Amino acid sequence: MPNLWVAIPDSSLSDEQTKRDKSVKIAQFARACSIFRVKRVYVYHDPLSQFEKEDPDLLRTVLRYLDTPQYLRKALYPRMAQLEFAGILHPIKAPHHKAAQDIKTVRAGDVRTGVLAKVKGALYVEAGLGSLVPFDGQGHEGKKVNVKFTQPWPKLRAMEATDLDIFEYWGYEVKEVPSAIKLLSGMENTVTIVTSRKGTFFKNAEVKIAERVQASENVLVVFGAPKHGVHEILAKEGASVRPEFIVNMFPNQATETVRLEEAVLGTLAILNSSLLSRN
Known part of the structure; x- marks a missing residue:
């Protein structure tokens, strides 16, 4: 099975008003990534959205904290403002989160x-x-x-x-990248799937994507921001690179928007069922 990576913008928390709500949203990201064996989370800069300057650090810190086994958290994370609401967040309980042992x-x-x-x-x-x-x-x-x-x-x-x-899923690492264009242009032997309401319906691209996934080492799924799609962000950056696949994962959606945390969970579930379980 290829390595599964996801990319989310540093503006991912811009539609939440309080640190508590932002922390809960990050925990939803962490849970979705762990459920579907994501090995790497990229956080790329969004040049279009306005967001609080503390948001990117909060996003990275809480993601890393939740991926850390409970017995190491006091050693690696002293009391800090970013973890004010860590106590209310659901644990991941991934295989590397082992219990204390004799x-x-x-x-x-x-x-x-x-x-x-x-x-x-x-x-x-x-x-x-x-x-x-x-x-x-x-x-x-x-x-x-x-x-x-x-x-x-x-x-x-x-x-x-x-x-x-290591024979089990062993959590994800969090990497920061300066822009979406640098992320996309730096990928080798990787199938890149950009999610967009303006993209091709997934069902219409499923066979071609499956063929590419089977021949590749990695799969990168790129999500847009709460208020701006990946195509808008790339256009702002003056990008000439075109993602390999631009896919609409939610055809005929009844809601005006699909929230980012919903898009991550839904997209990974579809890919897991359709593509990744074949390998």
Whole structure:
């Protein structure tokens, strides 16, 4: 199955009035991405919309916070204004959000997410096991890292895990890009699907998209802003690049608009059922 990526604008929260409502909306994004195994979330700049200057940081911070296992949150996220309403947000409960575990039950080959700590010049990893575990490798204190345990207790040791060590969905990463045009022009071996009410009905492009997906490593789905579509944003940037597919995922919609959080959930559900489950 190809890697699934999504892109949303930094103006995604512009139609919400309070930090509480914005935080809830971000949690809806995070839940949708985790349900459908999104591995990367791009946040691109929207030059057309007006939004509060704190919104992009709030968006990135809450997305990353929700993807972080609960046992690491205090270590990685001190008390901060962006997380004022974190306590009311629904948890993701993805496979990498493992519960605290008795260190004696860890087996060689097990994988967990941890954060590096330094004690008397030596590196250890905090991985929700009740005590630090010696870490074989390099890194800086406070770095979030996926680790594989190489020996069981009582000689437990860990090293950085590779993609080959992880067999489950392991959350998403959040990347910031300066513009939609830079995002689209920088993709290689990636099927790019831009969602738009002005696009071709998905059913009419489904077979062609499916063929491209089967031959590609990645699928990138790009969503527009609450008040501006991707085509408008690209036009503002003077873009000459044309996305591979511009698709209307909600033909015959009865509402005047489809909210961004609804578009993300609905689009990913359709793609999962039609395309991604074939691979």
